[in-house]
Amino acid sequence: MNDYSNPWKVLAEKKIYDNPWIKLNEYDVINPSGGKGIYGKVFFKNLAIGALPLDEELNTYLVGQYRFTIDQYSWEIPEGGGAFGVEPVESAKRELLEETGLVAEEWSQLIELHLSNSVTDEHALIFLARKLSQQMAHPEETEQLIIKKLPFEEAYQMVERGEITDGMSVAAILKVKLMLADGRIS
Template sequence: MTENPWTTLKSTNIYENPWIKLEQHEVLNPAGNPGIYGKIHFKNRAMAIIPIDPEGNTWLIGQYRYPLGEYSWEIPMGGGPIACELLESAQRELKEETGLIAGKWTQIMKIHTSNSVTDEVGYVYLAEELTQGETEFEETEVLQIKKLPFREVLEMVMAGEITDSLSIAGILKAARILGY
């Protein structure tokens, strides 16, 4: 069945800030019984980029992730306003976090990051034909940048050293596309 089996009776905005909105929905579930459903609405789309140079190297970004309370190694990523073109947001994020500018872009993935509680959608790009420029970190970013062989980054995923879901999915898909 591809039709919506849920009935929304009432929606209430519980909390909102510039990035998210938390909603509570009073519903009838697919069996017709009453219930509630919480939904986190994201005001940006997630943009992730896998830059690849001619030697097969890529870049990882390391940063402390406040909500998790731990340090994380990830592919370059960030949020892109829904009103903004996808590619424009991806280009901005790559430049901001690595200083790289790419001459060739390929969207390789659209992914729902946690479809049980949120409507967030993420996009992953391969970026090639790279030129190095200056980074443009945001005030909330204290980042480390690592340039590594893509094969080593793939090994980090398989060893559980990269735990970010968008990074894992993007790296595994890129590995298949690139023939690793």
């Protein structure tokens, strides 16, 4: 029989940092082995939202941008934050339109993830967007984006070659590859 109860004991909690997007707390803890220590936890104030657009010819769209946090250029599916209390698919629709100018008639949840769960509570929902039409993109002022339309298979090969490293993008592309392979989508 497995015991799935929480083996951690929190002795004290201290707020370290807080801004509109994240907060950081430090905890004095007794770890599962009985040793005293500290643990830091980053709390996210939004859901991580992604949308993988896939048109009728099995093309997809990637967003390229320089990521401040990793100090390098990154190719990704359209993604961003979704406010708690807003339907996640509505946030995905907003992100897709904002970053690519695309509007989709069909939406389905593709995958749910916890991102870097060793130090954060960040929770991600990624959607598959189908039946696409093009409108005008409206990126945020913090985004300098390049949009790339390409065959989905090419995006998959970019994952295979290590050219796409964003966790949400990798997970979404691999999931769609499996769904195409077993006929769940065509």
